[in-house]
Amino acid sequence: MAKSVLSEKHFHDEAAAYRFVEKRVWPDGPVCPHCGGVERISKMKGTSTRIGAYKCYQCRKPFTVKVGTVFEASHVKLHLWLQAIFLMSSSKKGISSQQLHRTLGVTVKTAWFMSHRIREAMRSGDLSPMGGEGKTLKPTRPITVLSPNASPLSSAVAGPSPRRVASLASAVSGLSWPWSSVAATSGHSMSPMQAK
Numbered sequence: 759m760a761k762s763v764l765s766e767k768h769f770h771d772e773a774a775a776y777r778f779v780e781k782r783v784w785p786d787g788p789v790c791p792h793c794g795g796v797e798r799i800s801k802m803k804g805t806s807t808r809i810g811a812y813k814c815y816q817c818r819k820p821f822t823v824k825v826g827t828v829f830e831a832s833h834v835k836l837h838l839w840l841q842a843i844f845l846m847s848s849s850k851k852g853i854s855s856q857q858l859h860r861t862l863g864v865t866v867k868t869a870w871f872m873s874h875r876i877r878e879a880m881r882s883g884d885l886s887p888m889g890g891e892g893k894t895l896k897p898t899r900p901i902t903v904l905s906p907n908a909s910p911l912s913s914a915v916a917g918p919s920p921r922r923v924a925s926l927a928s929a930v931s932g933l934s935w936p937w938s939s940v941a942a943t944s945g946h947s948m949s950p951m952q953a954k
């Protein structure tokens with residue numbers, strides 16, 4: 759029997775979810791979102807270390823793949839984000855935040871926040887939620903970054919506003935989601951520290 763898409767590990771396992779996103783955001787290996795460094799980066803180890811934590815020894819700052827993406831400044835587990843993205847991109851009519859709230863078991867507020875972020879990213883990626891039946895998704899290209907103030911989200915985010923709503927580009931098989939744009943490709947001003 760064919761394996762259900764929903765049984766994929768990255769929808770259930772946080773470490774797998776990080777690996778899944780890292781592979782797409784950093785196809786050539788980790789990039790420091792603070793200074794753009796690529797060489798002196800180590801994965802942080804140890805039992806108390808957050809999943810997906812890296813340290814850049816060029817600027818000495820820690821980061822995860824969430825920095826500079828739609829997942830930034832959110833405490834929602836990454837595998838839940840992937841579930842949300844899947845739900846939102848696999849339903850032709852989209853899915854309401856109420857439905858997201860019931861399906862994912864997150865609060866109404868969180869569901870609202872997630873669906874806004876995801877929609878925003880989809881829009882800036884210039885993609886219809888489905889990519890359209892039988893249509894090809896647009897190829898990778900740089901995408902506009904929204905300033906935090908331009909987004910109604912900023913008021914919903916506790917703590918630092920996202921430096922940018924991720925730009926998203928090429929779609930990924932399995933998830934009709936333009937991953938490559940999540941990558942922080944330009945500017946070094948996205949440190950969440952600077953928003954404090």
Ligand SMILES: [Zn+2]
Nearest residue numbers: 790793814817
């Ligand atoms: Zn750095």
